[in-house]
Amino acid sequence: AQTVTQSQPEMSVQEAETVTLSCTYDTSESDYYLFWYKQPPSRQMILVIRQEAYKQQNATENRFSVNFQKAAKSFSLKISDSQLGDAAMYFCAYRAQPGFQKLVFGTGTRLLVSP
Amino acid sequence: DGGITQSPKYLFRKEGQNVTLSCEQNLNHDAMYWYRQDPGQGLRLIYYSQIVNDFQKGDIAEGYSVSREKKESFPLTVTSAQKNPTAFYLCASNARGGPAEQYFGPGTRLTVT
Numbered sequence: 001a002q003t004v005t006q007s008q009p010e011m012s013v014q015e016a017e018t019v020t021l022s023c024t025y026d027t028s029e030s031d032y033y034l035f036w037y038k039q040p041p042s043r044q045m046i047l048v049i050r051q052e053a054y055k056q057q058n059a060t061e062n063r064f065s066v067n068f069q070k071a072a073k074s075f076s077l078k079i080s081d082s083q084l085g086d087a088a089m090y091f092c093a094y095r096a097q098p099g100f101q102k103l104v105f106g107t108g109t110r111l112l113v114s115p
Numbered sequence: 116d117g118g119i120t121q122s123p124k125y126l127f128r129k130e131g132q133n134v135t136l137s138c139e140q141n142l143n144h145d146a147m148y149w150y151r152q153d154p155g156q157g158l159r160l161i162y163y164s165q166i167v168n169d170f171q172k173g174d175i176a177e178g179y180s181v182s183r184e185k186k187e188s189f190p191l192t193v194t195s196a197q198k199n200p201t202a203f204y205l206c207a208s209n210a211r212g213g214p215a216e217q218y219f220g221p222g223t224r225l226t227v228t
Binding site: 009033035042043044045046047050091095101102103105106107108 | 146148155156157158159160163173203205207209211215216217218219221222
């Protein structure tokens with residue numbers, strides 16, 4: 001069974017600084033998707049970024065980028081120029097492809113942002 | 116506005132009572148999901164449905180039931196058999212094919228005393 005591990009329960013960063021959240025996963029599949037979701041205090045889950053395993057290029061979305069290391073089964077999220085609004089729980093998630101689109105989530109990392 | 120609605124936002128029930136959580140989507144998505152979120156445990160899949168009138172158990176289905184009579188609706192019933200029902204419940208949906216990221220509703224916080 002696929003598993004997703006987030007080993008950092010909590011991370012802190014100052015405004016305008018850069019922070020990296022770690023995620024590792026275990027799978028025997030070769031084709032899959034990886035996601036980072038953000039859950040602010042409102043508890044609404046918001047998709048931050050996604051990565052297709054067949055793509056070598058790391059995904060970027062504005063201040064958010066990933067470092068996808070397929071051989072190492074690592075998928076870290078880098079947040080540049082951190083803002084107070086980035087404070088939230090961040091969940092890493094995996095989905096196999098093709099077939100049933102079940103998401104497997106990590107336990108989350110709480111990001112604290114200080115002025 | 117397209118999206119997923121869940122109602123109510125907060126729900127309180129006495130132990131021994133069944134309770135139904137609502138989930139409606141107007142995104143024309145085929146697949147719908149129910150997740151449970153507990154502190155420190157991330158999201159765990161309860162049930163999912165890929166098509167009307169069909170659904171499958173997820174990882175923690177015991178004590179829960181669902182129906183999928185319409186494409187737009189996927190209600191979840193928390194039965195009295197669920198040993199620890201107090202939690203935050205999230206409904207999600209996605210289209211078929213491609214990356215098909217899941218879109219989430221705002222959630223329902225259920226408290227059973």
